[in-house]
Amino acid sequence: MTDNRVYLFDTTLRDGQQTRGVDFTPADKIAIARALDEIGIDYVEGGWPGANPTDDRFFSEPPALKRAKLVAFGMTRRPGRSAENDPGLAGVLGSKAGAACLVGKTWDFHVDVALEIDRDENVQMIRDSMKLAAKRGFEPMFDCEHFFDGYKANPDYALSCVKAAYESGARWVVLCDTNGGALPHEVSEIVAEVVKVVPGDHVGIHTHNDTENAVANTLAAVRAGARQVQGTINGLGERCGNANIVTLTAILGLKMGYETGVGDKGMKQLKKLSRMLDDRLNRAPNPHAAFVGDAAFAHKGGLHVSAVQKDPKTYEHIDPELVGNQRYILVSDQAGRSNILARFTEIGVEIDPKHPKIQRLVEDVKEKEFLGYSYDTAEASFELLARRTVENVPDYFSIERFRVMDERRFNARGQMVIESEATATVEVAGQRLHEVAVGNGPVNALDLAIRKALSTAYPSIDGVKLMDYKVRILPPPPNSDGTDAVTRVMIESAGPDGTMWRTVGVSANIIDASIMALSDSLTYCLLKSGTEAKVDA
Ligand SMILES: CC(=O)SCCNC(=O)CCNC(=O)[C@H](O)C(C)(C)COP(=O)(O)OP(=O)(O)OC[C@H]1O[C@@H](n2cnc3c(N)ncnc32)[C@H](O)[C@@H]1OP(=O)(O)O
Numbered sequence: 001m002t003d004n005r006v007y008l009f010d011t012t013l014r015d016g017q018q019t020r021g022v023d024f025t026p027a028d029k030i031a032i033a034r035a036l037d038e039i040g041i042d043y044v045e046g047g048w049p050g051a052n053p054t055d056d057r058f059f060s061e062p063p064a065l066k067r068a069k070l071v072a073f074g075m076t077r078r079p080g081r082s083a084e085n086d087p088g089l090a091g092v093l094g095s096k097a098g099a100a101c102l103v104g105k106t107w108d109f110h111v112d113v114a115l116e117i118d119r120d121e122n123v124q125m126i127r128d129s130m131k132l133a134a135k136r137g138f139e140p141m142f143d144c145e146h147f148f149d150g151y152k153a154n155p156d157y158a159l160s161c162v163k164a165a166y167e168s169g170a171r172w173v174v175l176c177d178t179n180g181g182a183l184p185h186e187v188s189e190i191v192a193e194v195v196k197v198v199p200g201d202h203v204g205i206h207t208h209n210d211t212e213n214a215v216a217n218t219l220a221a222v223r224a225g226a227r228q229v230q231g232t233i234n235g236l237g238e239r240c241g242n243a244n245i246v247t248l249t250a251i252l253g254l255k256m257g258y259e260t261g262v263g264d265k266g267m268k269q270l271k272k273l274s275r276m277l278d279d280r281l282n283r284a285p286n287p288h289a290a291f292v293g294d295a296a297f298a299h300k301g302g303l304h305v306s307a308v309q310k311d312p313k314t315y316e317h318i319d320p321e322l323v324g325n326q327r328y329i330l331v332s333d334q335a336g337r338s339n340i341l342a343r344f345t346e347i348g349v350e351i352d353p354k355h356p357k358i359q360r361l362v363e364d365v366k367e368k369e370f371l372g373y374s375y376d377t378a379e380a381s382f383e384l385l386a387r388r389t390v391e392n393v394p395d396y397f398s399i400e401r402f403r404v405m406d407e408r409r410f411n412a413r414g415q416m417v418i419e420s421e422a423t424a425t426v427e428v429a430g431q432r433l434h435e436v437a438v439g440n441g442p443v444n445a446l447d448l449a450i451r452k453a454l455s456t457a458y459p460s461i462d463g464v465k466l467m468d469y470k471v472r473i474l475p476p477p478p479n480s481d482g483t484d485a486v487t488r489v490m491i492e493s494a495g496p497d498g499t500m501w502r503t504v505g506v507s508a509n510i511i512d513a514s515i516m517a518l519s520d521s522l523t524y525c526l527l528k529s530g531t532e533a534k535v536d537a
């Protein structure tokens with residue numbers, strides 16, 4: 001082991017499970033553990049055997065991990081009984097994990113108030129539990145709960161707990177900022193004192209994000225000598241979350257030069273790992289997440305784009321590909337010709353940079369953004385606008401008219417039913433088709449009616465799914481009354497192969513704005529799949 005080696009310990013499946021609104025299934029846990037193993041995380045904490053049926057099931061048939069060690073979490077023995085006779089410890093040490101991470105008190109206040117026991121008895125509980133974990137063949141770890149608050153209140157007592165764990169065989173003594181209130185300079189100073197009594201390559205750090213310093217505190221601890229870092233994917237965790245292991249992995253490896261189990265290949269999978277968790281939790285990814293968010297390397301300002309095209313280092317702190325991300329050049333009212341030309345290159349349209357239509361497109365985009373469109377997040381609508389300016393986009397269909405009726409009634413069983421019925425007249429393949437559909441809301445009903453009309457001519461649109469639908473009421477222009485407000489609808493769609501695209505519509509009427517975004521989405525799908533427009537009957 002080199003002094004430069006930092007061990008990554010993921011607690012998404014344990015502390016992440018303590019997040020409000022998160023409830024993993026055993027299948028989620030298996031998939032997440034495998035993904036963490038795949039990228040090279042050293043330790044995967046799977047949960048607390050004996051605490052709930054999900055964790056029991058997970059530990060009864062744990063996934064076979066190639067490199068990572070599976071960790072079972074638990075707490076030190078209860079007071080007044082031996083470690084051998086403690087049912088909680090029996091659950092943890094009866095599991096099929098390779099390591100046992102046991103939490104115990106290190107803050108005298110907690111021993112007095114939460115456990116209500118003698119302080120020496122707590123130290124003995126730590127010793128007995130670590131010894132038993134080692135005796136049963138587990139790699140023992142001790143999570144020092146509330147270590148930083150404990151150290152500030154009574155450094156001698158906090159250190160005596162740390163020493164007891166280490167002397168009793170703990171491979172790692174992990175300093176926890178349980179309440180998340182410590183600050184980086186305090187963590188630095190305190191860890192520097194701890195590594196005087198326990199070697200740094202046996203010291204870990206576990207931080208919470210209550211002051212948005214979880215990552216900074218972890219890095220401060222590593223600089224002071226700690227060599228195991230605990231965190232969760234996307235910073236999931238109790239209250240405000242834990243240190244984000246995705247960010248930590250990138251910083252430790254790419255910026256601070258530490259060696260971890262995550263090599264170049266694993267590093268390139270960080271964005272995929274982050275997305276995988278969002279998908280499992282059915283959450284929209286945070287576009288502004290450091291390193292892996294869609295906006296992390298998205299350039300909007302004209303000055304930035306012009307320079308980035310000369311050398312990306314001018315406005316990028318790392319090469320986005322190192323973490324599996326990519327550069328996006330956004331088009332908006334902040335854009336200049338450089339943004340537009342960059343987007344043409346991205347979408348594969350060759351155009352002379354001096355072409356007069358480029359300037360027209362820049363002006364068009366700025367004017368439409370003034371009216372409420374937002375092209376930096378609706379790249380598919382932008383592509384249609386750009387292609388229509390410089391080349392021909394086939395007229396696949398045209399929505400001639402539509403009508404929607406909403407109904408709220410009680411059915412025969414006395415249950416309330418809310419339904420919308422839409423009729424749409426669409427011209428497609430030289431025919432005027434009139435279709436009716438019922439949906440759970442007006443946009444859903446219209447979407448169904450329009451697709452019905454299109455599906456014979458263009459069967460490929462059947463595979464398009466609406467993933468996200470966002471509405472924003474934009475403030476009315478100055479000197480007008482509130483009724484002038486316009487509505488912006490953004491739609492995110494996905495194709496059968498998982499490709500995603502976003503479109504926008506703007507109108508004073510929410511349904512009309514939705515139809516614009518929907519129509520762009522279907523047109524974009526047909527264009528990208530190379531479908532030929534059917535213009536004859
Ligand atoms: C900082 C952290 O994140 S630690 C992890 C926290 N995570 C969880 O608690 C999630 C899983 N927990 C659980 O499912 C349950 O709390 C269990 C199954 C572990 C225990 O449930 P119960 O036996 O009903 O106890 P309960 O949760 O009400 O209270 C905890 C008990 O453990 C005691 N205790 C707390 N910490 C420790 C410790 N480190 N060592 C020994 N005993 C402890 C408490 O004093 C309390 O004892 P009491 O029952 O005599 O009052």
Ligand SMILES: CC(=O)C(=O)O
Pocket residue numbers: 015103143144145146176177178179206208
């Ligand atoms: C152990 C743990 O999760 C904590 O102290 O925050």
